Amino acid sequence: MTLWIFQRLLQAALVALAMAALLFLALQLIGSPVETLLPAEATHEERLRLIRDLGLDQPLHIQFLMFLKGMVQGNLGVSYVFKEPAVALILSRLPATLELALFAVLLSLIIGLPLGLIAGRRPHSLTAQTIMTGSILGFSLPIFWVGILLIMIFSVWLGWLPSSGRGQTVMVLGVGWSFLTWDGLRHLILPAFSLSLFNISMVTRLTESGVREAMSSEYVKFARAKGLAPRRILTVHVLKNVMIPVVTVVGLDIGTTIAFSVVTETIFAWPGMGKIIIDSIAALDRPVIVAYLMLVVLMFVLINLVVDILYRLLDPRIRLQGE
Amino acid sequence: MKFRRILYSALCAAALAAPVAAEDLTIGVGGTATSIDPHFYNASPNNSIAMQIFDRLTERSAAGKLLPGLAETWEPVGETEWLFTLREGVKWHDGVAFTADDVVFTFDRARDVPNSPGGFGGFLRAVAKVEAVDDRTVKITTHAPSPNLPGDLANIAIVSRHAGEGADTTDYNSGKAAIGTGAFRFVEFRQGDQIRLERNPDWWGGEVAWDNVTYRVISSAGGRTTAILAGDVDIIDTPAAADIARLQGTDGIKVTSTPGLRVIYLISSPQTGAPMKFIRGPKGEELAENPLADVRVRQALSIALNRELIVDRIMEGTAKASGQWLPEGAFSYSPDIAVPVQDLEKAKALLAEAGYPDGFQLTVHVPNDRYPNAPAVVQAVAQMWTRIGVQTSVEALPWTTYSAQMKDFAVKLVGLGNATFDASSMLINVLGTADKERGLGASNDTGYSNPKLDEMTAAALTIYDDAEREKALIAAVKVALDDGAVLPLYQQTNTWAMRAGLAYEPRIDERTLAKDVKPE
Numbered sequence A: 001m002t003l004w005i006f007q008r009l010l011q012a013a014l015v016a017l018a019m020a021a022l023l024f025l026a027l028q029l030i031g032s033p034v035e036t037l038l039p040a041e042a043t044h045e046e047r048l049r050l051i052r053d054l055g056l057d058q059p060l061h062i063q064f065l066m067f068l069k070g071m072v073q074g075n076l077g078v079s080y081v082f083k084e085p086a087v088a089l090i091l092s093r094l095p096a097t098l099e100l101a102l103f104a105v106l107l108s109l110i111i112g113l114p115l116g117l118i119a120g121r122r123p124h125s126l127t128a129q130t131i132m133t134g135s136i137l138g139f140s141l142p143i144f145w146v147g148i149l150l151i152m153i154f155s156v157w158l159g160w161l162p163s164s165g166r167g168q169t170v171m172v173l174g175v176g177w178s179f180l181t182w183d184g185l186r187h188l189i190l191p192a193f194s195l196s197l198f199n200i201s202m203v204t205r206l207t208e209s210g211v212r213e214a215m216s217s218e219y220v221k222f223a224r225a226k227g228l229a230p231r232r233i234l235t236v237h238v239l240k241n242v243m244i245p246v247v248t249v250v251g252l253d254i255g256t257t258i259a260f261s262v263v264t265e266t267i268f269a270w271p272g273m274g275k276i277i278i279d280s281i282a283a284l285d286r287p288v289i290v291a292y293l294m295l296v297v298l299m300f301v302l303i304n305l306v307v308d309i310l311y312r313l314l315d316p317r318i319r320l321q322g323e
Numbered sequence B: 001m002k003f004r005r006i007l008y009s010a011l012c013a014a015a016l017a018a019p020v021a022a023e024d025l026t027i028g029v030g031g032t033a034t035s036i037d038p039h040f041y042n043a044s045p046n047n048s049i050a051m052q053i054f055d056r057l058t059e060r061s062a063a064g065k066l067l068p069g070l071a072e073t074w075e076p077v078g079e080t081e082w083l084f085t086l087r088e089g090v091k092w093h094d095g096v097a098f099t100a101d102d103v104v105f106t107f108d109r110a111r112d113v114p115n116s117p118g119g120f121g122g123f124l125r126a127v128a129k130v131e132a133v134d135d136r137t138v139k140i141t142t143h144a145p146s147p148n149l150p151g152d153l154a155n156i157a158i159v160s161r162h163a164g165e166g167a168d169t170t171d172y173n174s175g176k177a178a179i180g181t182g183a184f185r186f187v188e189f190r191q192g193d194q195i196r197l198e199r200n201p202d203w204w205g206g207e208v209a210w211d212n213v214t215y216r217v218i219s220s221a222g223g224r225t226t227a228i229l230a231g232d233v234d235i236i237d238t239p240a241a242a243d244i245a246r247l248q249g250t251d252g253i254k255v256t257s258t259p260g261l262r263v264i265y266l267i268s269s270p271q272t273g274a275p276m277k278f279i280r281g282p283k284g285e286e287l288a289e290n291p292l293a294d295v296r297v298r299q300a301l302s303i304a305l306n307r308e309l310i311v312d313r314i315m316e317g318t319a320k321a322s323g324q325w326l327p328e329g330a331f332s333y334s335p336d337i338a339v340p341v342q343d344l345e346k347a348k349a350l351l352a353e354a355g356y357p358d359g360f361q362l363t364v365h366v367p368n369d370r371y372p373n374a375p376a377v378v379q380a381v382a383q384m385w386t387r388i389g390v391q392t393s394v395e396a397l398p399w400t401t402y403s404a405q406m407k408d409f410a411v412k413l414v415g416l417g418n419a420t421f422d423a424s425s426m427l428i429n430v431l432g433t434a435d436k437e438r439g440l441g442a443s444n445d446t447g448y449s450n451p452k453l454d455e456m457t458a459a460a461l462t463i464y465d466d467a468e469r470e471k472a473l474i475a476a477v478k479v480a481l482d483d484g485a486v487l488p489l490y491q492q493t494n495t496w497a498m499r500a501g502l503a504y505e506p507r508i509d510e511r512t513l514a515k516d517v518k519p520e
Helices: A002-030 A033-037 A043-054 A060-072 A086-121 A125-138 A144-159 A182-215 A218-226 A230-267 A275-281 A286-314 A316-323 B002-017 B044-053 B100-111 B149-155 B170-176 B221-229 B241-248 B274-278 B295-303 B308-314 B345-352 B374-387 B399-408 B425-430 B453-458 B468-484
Strands: A170-171 A175-177 B024-029 B058-060 B066-067 B071-077 B082-086 B127-134 B137-142 B184-189 B194-199 B212-217 B234-238 B252-268 B318-323 B361-367 B391-396 B413-415 B486-500
Touching: A002 A144, A002 B399, A033 A043, A033 A060, A033 A275, A033 B399, A086 A182, A086 A230, A086 A275, A086 A286, A125 A170, A125 A182, A144 A182, A144 A230, A144 B071, A144 B221, A144 B345, A175 B374, A182 A230, A182 B274, A218 A230, A218 A316, A218 B127, A230 A275, A230 B221, A275 B399, B024 B221, B044 B184, B044 B212, B058 B149, B066 B071, B066 B149, B066 B468, B100 B127, B100 B137, B100 B194, B221 B234, B221 B241, B221 B318, B221 B468, B241 B252, B252 B295, B252 B318, B252 B374, B274 B399, B295 B345, B295 B486, B308 B318, B308 B374, B361 B374, B361 B399, B374 B391, B374 B413, B413 B425, B425 B453, B425 B468, B453 B468
Parallel strands: B024 B212, B024 B234, B361 B391, B361 B413
Antiparallel strands: A170 A175, B058 B066, B071 B082, B082 B137, B127 B137, B184 B194, B194 B212, B234 B486, B252 B413, B252 B486, B318 B486
16 A cells, blocks of 8 residues: 555656646747836846846756756746745635635535525426526526626625625734625625536536435335424435535535636636736746646645545455555 | 713814824726836836835826926036936935935846846936935936936836845835835735825825825726726726726716827838748739838838728727827927828829739738737728738737747737837837847837938937927937838827716826825
């Protein structure tokens, strides 16, 4: 087992290295940060100094070696446009994005589960039909359009909620969180809701089909025969069984939600990671692009590793096969 | 009873004595200031912030007129020296007195901030030596006669030696070194999110209306519009063209605008190397010579355009058609240079005269994420050129890719901010023959070279008499335009929307300055 984990770690390191090389070369192909950044009033001297400062006057293989050396030391360079270490810059934005994504997932459960339960209990009622038709809207409407519509209704016409930004934050564990203040929470509602709309629909539909299936199963019939109240059957016995697929899918979906938040962050001017990667691509801020993508790569490599280990621990068949 | 009366009057007194509620201003801006270090990056959003915290020796009014700043007066001494007399009693935000030595420190630093995209060196190109004669007098020696120096120095924020010596950009971002003399003090900087400032009660320029100012970055134009409609911000810059009518029609919101300094122009490359990839004969065959090297072809391309139509239909009135690169009212703008009138017959005749009676094929390049509506503008240009036989196709690219390949394009669309507020920025940096020794053509990537124009530019920029210099600059502008060196299309209009009760004089240089936002 130890040897196997060691092998897997080695594989993971190779994947990260290949990804780094690919990233490095791809970024060379896109263009030159010097031309993108340099203002029209810059002098010849300033141009040369910038090329030298950024290390772009070195041959490509030296640049790559320097980049690898930095990566091993955990230093992915300094942002060209912000002059801050790239990794620190991204990590400083991570809480905002996580907060938004997790809040969105939470909303999808709070809203999606009850709707699914109601719709699944009497599938042919008008309420159920309305909910199910509505859920189609939820995953077919584009997120940016919904976002703008929500702003128009709740910020511009009704004036209940702020239209953009993150609001007041509270420092906990050295990181600013906005869901802990009333002002921050008000800022969070609209972006989180528009981000969660897709997930709400998905949870609703999953729950609905689960409930429909469970309602005709033996244990529900037995519970009913035993004289349990319908409400108790639904919220205790049925819900527990329905939750298994919902939790699996929602768990998998957290990653996608973080990725989707780029669009939401732009509309609501939410200062998260998505916004910084978009800005950095526009400015060809190589260190930040690399740091962002490398963090994502590392995240996925690690998740895969953990999943593989868990499989072996959970399923003796795979374990035996390997040995 | 008596006690109650005393309590009551005490409460009344307390209520009366309570300070008036603090005046706060929230500004929604589209561009992200990347640093608080005023010499890190010469970009409009960075300069807007730097102009709040720091002052310059000279300042610009909203219309671009030169005003005294930290220097009260300035005068040339002989041909290559300037004396600047500094304002008395100015203090840094930390209470230390401002002296001539800080100016000396600044001009050394501004040229050489490590690892910075910079871009301020061009304004200090003329400066050979800076000396503090006494605490209030700075002597600047220039390489050559430099009448434009006071104007150029309106771009260089003065930083203090005591806080800035040894400090790098991160120290400014953290606020440690962000000690200025400006109208506002630095409070907090969150990259890509917001910047907070507070009133500097000791500012030499008088009282500003706001105790606290927040600049919020809202990069999408739609987001800025909804933010002002919702009342989340007090003023926004550059609303989308499509939103302006709606904002104007909304009660409680007003819109103000002025033709800006930024010119959008087409420029062609006369070289026979790389640009030939984008030029073909009328039937797609390779050409031995570059048709764009012929002035008659460049002229034909210019008069084939209907600039008024482009501005009216595509820019929806958010630009002003122009035949020169400066807006009306700017120094070295000439009322004699009219907007070229479309003349397709004459254009065809010019092409035939140049030896291209059947025209040729051409690809025009345009960045699709940098200037408002630029790809649509170039589509229209392509249609107009195709009508005179120049079969034009359009390629739109993101700026990152575009800027890297720019030097290879045959014809491209570019914008220029005219940061010198006169014709010289274009004449020196873009149209000047690329020559490191003479400091010319640092942004000339077309290979255009006109020795006569170089000479006229150089000569004009040594004339101290303003009227004479303007005349000489206009003469150079005319030579460049007659040569078709650059085809100006229009100047972008700078627009702000604000809640009723506020006033902001629209600036030609795109800056959004809290100190100039006034309650009515």
